[in-house]
Amino acid sequence: MPQLIWPTPVPGGRRRIDWRAVRAWTSFEQLLAETDLPLIEVAERSGFKYQEYLGATFKAHIGQTPAQYRREASLNHS
Numbered sequence: 001m002p003q004l005i006w007p008t009p010v011p012g013g014r015r016r017i018d019w020r021a022v023r024a025w026t027s028f029e030q031l032l033a034e035t036d037l038p039l040i041e042v043a044e045r046s047g048f049k050y051q052e053y054l055g056a057t058f059k060a061h062i063g064q065t066p067a068q069y070r071r072e073a074s075l076n077h078s
Contacts (some may be wrong), residue, residue, distance in 0.1 A: 006034060006044055020047075023047075024047045024048060025046075027045065027047070028042060028043065028054075029069075031046060032073065033069075033070065033074075034071035042066075054066075
């Protein structure tokens with residue numbers, strides 16, 4: 001399963017990691033894979049305010065919708 005850690009550009013071309021975002025994405029990923037909670041509840045429990053934006057962002061970075069990711073995770077854990 002891909003990890004959701006996205007470095008943030010900072011001046012000088014270096015990258016810095018926003019650890020709050022890492023924790024939120026990791027929580028989101030884990031809840032998607034391990035629960036049947038509705039997406040909106042997964043988003044809320046992970047600290048995301050805008051579920052609509054979250055789905056599009058997830059797909060842009062992972063290449064799958066949250067629902068596709070959840071199905072794949074459930075197949076890999078069966």
